[in-house]
Amino acid sequence: MFLEKLVLFLVYRVLRLNNSKFWNYIAWNFYCDWSQNGEEWTKSEEWKAALIEERINPYIDKNSYVLEIGPGGGRWTESLAKRVKKLSVVDLSPKCIKICKKRFKGFSNIDYFVNNGISLECIKDGSIDFIWSFDVFVHIEAKDIVLYVKEIYRVLKKGGKGIIHHSMKKQRNTPGWRSDMNDKLFKKILEENGLTLIEQFDSWNDGRFDVDLGYLRDVLSYFKK
Numbered sequence: 001m002f003l004e005k006l007v008l009f010l011v012y013r014v015l016r017l018n019n020s021k022f023w024n025y026i027a028w029n030f031y032c033d034w035s036q037n038g039e040e041w042t043k044s045e046e047w048k049a050a051l052i053e054e055r056i057n058p059y060i061d062k063n064s065y066v067l068e069i070g071p072g073g074g075r076w077t078e079s080l081a082k083r084v085k086k087l088s089v090v091d092l093s094p095k096c097i098k099i100c101k102k103r104f105k106g107f108s109n110i111d112y113f114v115n116n117g118i119s120l121e122c123i124k125d126g127s128i129d130f131i132w133s134f135d136v137f138v139h140i141e142a143k144d145i146v147l148y149v150k151e152i153y154r155v156l157k158k159g160g161k162g163i164i165h166h167s168m169k170k171q172r173n174t175p176g177w178r179s180d181m182n183d184k185l186f187k188k189i190l191e192e193n194g195l196t197l198i199e200q201f202d203s204w205n206d207g208r209f210d211v212d213l214g215y216l217r218d219v220l221s222y223f224k225k
Contacts (some may be wrong), residue, residue, distance in 0.1 A: 025117065029094060030095075047130070052076075056076075067087060070134075073091040075109075076132060078103075087110045093114070118144050120155050136164075142179065145186070161225075190223050196224050
């Protein structure tokens, strides 16, 4: 695990790879170890539980149709699926979708889709109540995020909401392989595509928990249609 992460880190630093769809596909589809289902990036069980309780549960219920973009190994998927009528998960990586299908084979309310890293064509217009994406858009370059946001507007119901985790400032060529996104640019992209930013936050539970990873600065944008 450590050696595999070190190799990826060295490749990114030496080649200075961008955050294009191609390199995201290579990174996550051929990532060598999903045995922890992405939980190695979870600070603690309390950290995760508090985020779910405060920033997911208030916006979903047993009648909700939810979209998760980039489930990876299903780090958030189970919590979503247990609470909603229908959940669609969309990922660029066929490997991640395969993992999720196997892991959640007991759930009848989950649909699985592989996309091209910018499109949500598998989702019907105006069908989604809530969108969740964490540890995904931090790795997508700004020009592709624009295309994703156009799709997000299309698939959300009027009044539908979403929370997306992304970079707070440009952090290309950092160890965290963050993209060229920042908080102000993300707000602008939302507004230019008919979405309203409600709040940007980097902590929850009265500041007890946050997304600060030391050298990385991220934020979550909460928005509505």
